[in-house]
Amino acid sequence: MAARTFGHPEVFASIAALSFLVARFLPVLSIPYTCPARGLLGIPCATCGMTHAFVALAHGDLAAALHASPLGAALAGAAWLYALLDVARLAAGRPFPLLPVPLLRAAAALGAVALLANWAWLLAHQA
Amino acid sequence: MIARCARCQGTFTTDRFGVQTCPHCGSEILLSDPGARPAPAQPPAPGAPWTPPPPSSAPPAPPAQPGPPPQPGPVGGPAAPAWGAPPPPLDAGRPPSLPPPPAAHSPSGSGPPAGGWIPPPPSGPPSFGGPLGGGPPGGGNGGPGDGGQPAPFAERATRGFFPAFFETFKLVATQPTEFFRRVRVDRPGSAVLFGVLAGTFGTVVSAVYSFLSMSAAMSGMREMVQSMPAEQGRFMLAFVEGLGGKMQLFEALLAPVLWFITAYVAAAVLHLLLLLFKGAPRGFDATLTTVGYSMGLLVLLALPVCGFIVAVIWMLVVVIVGLGEAQRCGPGKAAAAVFAPVLLFCACCCGAGVLGGAGAMKAIQQAVEAAKGQGTSL
Numbered sequence: 001m002a003a004r005t006f007g008h009p010e011v012f013a014s015i016a017a018l019s020f021l022v023a024r025f026l027p028v029l030s031i032p033y034t035c036p037a038r039g040l041l042g043i044p045c046a047t048c049g050m051t052h053a054f055v056a057l058a059h060g061d062l063a064a065a066l067h068a069s070p071l072g073a074a075l076a077g078a079a080w081l082y083a084l085l086d087v088a089r090l091a092a093g094r095p096f097p098l099l100p101v102p103l104l105r106a107a108a109a110l111g112a113v114a115l116l117a118n119w120a121w122l123l124a125h126q127a
Numbered sequence: 128m129i130a131r132c133a134r135c136q137g138t139f140t141t142d143r144f145g146v147q148t149c150p151h152c153g154s155e156i157l158l159s160d161p162g163a164r165p166a167p168a169q170p171p172a173p174g175a176p177w178t179p180p181p182p183s184s185a186p187p188a189p190p191a192q193p194g195p196p197p198q199p200g201p202v203g204g205p206a207a208p209a210w211g212a213p214p215p216p217l218d219a220g221r222p223p224s225l226p227p228p229p230a231a232h233s234p235s236g237s238g239p240p241a242g243g244w245i246p247p248p249p250s251g252p253p254s255f256g257g258p259l260g261g262g263p264p265g266g267g268n269g270g271p272g273d274g275g276q277p278a279p280f281a282e283r284a285t286r287g288f289f290p291a292f293f294e295t296f297k298l299v300a301t302q303p304t305e306f307f308r309r310v311r312v313d314r315p316g317s318a319v320l321f322g323v324l325a326g327t328f329g330t331v332v333s334a335v336y337s338f339l340s341m342s343a344a345m346s347g348m349r350e351m352v353q354s355m356p357a358e359q360g361r362f363m364l365a366f367v368e369g370l371g372g373k374m375q376l377f378e379a380l381l382a383p384v385l386w387f388i389t390a391y392v393a394a395a396v397l398h399l400l401l402l403l404f405k406g407a408p409r410g411f412d413a414t415l416t417t418v419g420y421s422m423g424l425l426v427l428l429a430l431p432v433c434g435f436i437v438a439v440i441w442m443l444v445v446v447i448v449g450l451g452e453a454q455r456c457g458p459g460k461a462a463a464a465v466f467a468p469v470l471l472f473c474a475c476c477c478g479a480g481v482l483g484g485a486g487a488m489k490a491i492q493q494a495v496e497a498a499k500g501q502g503t504s505l
Binding site: 008011015031039046101104105108109111112115116 | 359362363365374388391392395399400402403405411415471
């Protein structure tokens with residue numbers, strides 16, 4: 001059976017792996033950038049702290065990652081786990097599992113709720 | 128014979144034609160007999176214009192008929208990818224004014240043509256190739272394997288790179304409705320390449336402009352900052368300084384990678400939101416194709432002063448129109464998917480403002496009561 005060996009799943013796995021390499025080996029925290037919401041309004045945006053979370057988790061500091069952004073830490077862990085699983089899947093020659101649309105829809109809804117919860121946490125702890 | 132499922136894109140081996148079940152997703156698919164298909168479409172003539180949709184005098188689209196799912200496209204076999212009859216309409220809320228995709232012209236006058244490839248209308252200008260008709264016969268919601276007309280940029284090998292690029296840009300910018308209604312969505316590679324090239328060009332030119340004008344901009348910013356609160360002024364100066372010099376060189380060098388990642392991540396987020404609103408019947412490829420071609424408007428970043436604003440606003444409009452057409456979900460759901468993050472942000476800011484205001488009122492009341500308790504008049 002001729003299966004496509006580098007499709008969208010592999011692109012996303014590559015992006016996830018690249019995010020680990022960047023967070024682990026590049027000085028991304030030294031980039032002079034401030035979130036506009038935090039700078040102008042004084043409150044963190046919903047995605048504030050994700051870079052810090054990625055960098056902290058890439059260096060093995062789970063507590064700092066969770067403190068910077070719980071959703072960022074979860075996203076980093078999930079992305080890197082997905083990259084590893086995709087490499088294993090390719091090595092095993094298995095096709096990418098098709099996810100049913102209702103499951104994807106539920107995941108999208110869960111993601112939106114998680115984003116809101118993360119924002120509430122950031123507002124409560126960092127505002 | 129190896130066949131590909133039009134719904135899940137999975138491939139499988141079979142030794143017969145006709146109706147069969149995809150072993151990956153369980154969809155019932157119809158593998159057409161190549162002996163029944165007509166001659167394939169002629170390759171495009173270099174420089175031929177992208178054929179616009181037939182004018183209103185063209186034969187109207189036949190009504191959508193429920194039928195079997197899209198036919199699979201054999202891989203490596205002799206037959207070209209083919210369409211089947213469309214699945215039943217998925218979006219009952221689609222505006223009635225939104226016309227269905229162009230109708231298929233059956234050689235026999237009824238039903239889809241064998242093989243699914245449709246000749247260009249005789250009265251129209253010569254097509255540059257590929258099938259006409261942006262969707263399955265009847266204008267239903269096709270699966271990811273639906274046919275359509277390749278974008279000019281997808282045929283850059285025959286049309287020439289720059290003519291194909293400019294023709295595609297013109298169509299995306301000025302006729303997004305027609306373009307995304309008809310463009311093929313099952314091969315998003317060209318769309319992503321188009322968007323990455325456009326974004327890279329715009330970013331590099333914008334970086335050059337910014338680098339040349341940075342000193343003047345900084346002096347003007349320092350004057351402006353003096354009239355701002357100290358905290359915001361410090362932030363603005365740091366923000367503008369951070370955008371200059373090394374940062375711009377960094378952006379220009381990494382622009383291709385950054386825009387490639389942006390295309391995929393943006394498409395993924397938009398697709399999840401479309402799924403949430405039940406507006407993604409044609410799959411991720413359609414979303415990625417729309418995002419990729421819409422990113423072509425990032426060429427406008429090269430415009431000095433107003434390039435960013437113009438590019439962003441125009442691209443948002445094109446993305447909304449394009450998703451509505453490419454996903455056959457209508458502009459409402461597309462706009463909801465695009466603006467949901469913005470609305471979420473605004474709603475949460477308003478909520479935070481209300482909570483903050485309530486807290487402030489409570490603190491004022493407590494202060495007033497404390498002052499009354501001490502016999503102080505406020």
